[in-house]
Amino acid sequence: MKLRFFPQEPAGLNLLSTMARQIMLATGTLSEIIGVPASEHARLVEDMHNHEAKSAELHFALLTHMRTSFVNVLPREDLYALSRYLNEAMEKLDAAAELISLYRLERLPKRAADQLEIISRQAELTVEAMRQLNNLDELEDYWIEILRLSKRAERTHRVWMADMLNDMKWAPYVRNRDIANQLVEVTRDMKRIATQVGSIIVKES
Template identity: 50%
Template sequence: MKFRLFPQETAGLQALVSMSEHILSATHTLAELLGADRADFPALTESLRQEESASTANFATLLTAMRTSFINPLPREDLYSLGQVLNETSEILTGAAEVIELYVLDRIPARVSDQLEILSQQAELTATAMRSLNDLDGLEDYWLEVLRLAKRADHTHRVLVSELLKDHSPTTFAKYKTLADQFASASRQMRAVATQVGSIIVKES
């Protein structure tokens, strides 16, 4: 980590921490949703929308901090990229909840739960990493672990799609594949965050 002479504004970093925590909370709510009764779908989905709304507010805080701070803890383009990807992840997770509610998916295949478990691990690692952005030492392990999990998530998604195709009618296949694609997309977003952190580590070393 480079030595910095002047004090830095940390509001932007705190916004990133909050956004990552909203993602982690969203994965927990989605875990509830996968095992919920149909009657509980609307309330749980609304909880995801609230997480997304809070994330968007945090993103706005980040943008304000970037514009008004004389010295930022990291380059503005890096802060913006991290915030954008984190906020988009919240949107994707809300989309997953809406798919479950709209398609009334109350018999979730076990491998979809495996997808969410991997995603939850990525989200937990990411939330921890966002708290350490002001001290990049040690984040290389986070970067590599999230990339490893992303490869596992890609494999799980491919196997799941093949099983859905074999075991379900075209209509049911399309419904569950839409959900599986949402989780796969969120996992790739977590990988994008880790890749951005890796880029920061290289630039700041």
């Protein structure tokens, strides 16, 4: 693969990496939410709203950076796509937290924790990958690992849905389904990020 040398202006990559770190932090907060009584949800959901607000702030900062910077480390359309997917993943985590609070769910199936573990790992890998976008030779393993985790997330989602259909009445099923759908969509956004990185690797090879 051809080695690409980018201009030495890492601000855009730092913003993307910080957005991915916000997803890691939000995943930790959501893990707390599913482990506490409903009476404690409000405080943690407010923390989630703060994570989401920070993500949006970083997203708009990147847009401003792209408009005002003479050179960018990647084509603007790639930077925008990566930032948008990161921000959308955060919005879905925030929505999941809010739904848990609104539905007053004090206990979620183990599959919820499994999905959060996958999201946390995807985010952890993405934090480092965003920093390394000026060295594409280092990113093929990231691309492949995220796709592997995404397949695991899809299987977990299917089993979770089947278990709920078998074990729950309609109202609890609908409430839990809403959470499950938000979480699997987060993993899909993380896959979209990796796929975008893969397309950059292919274009620059």
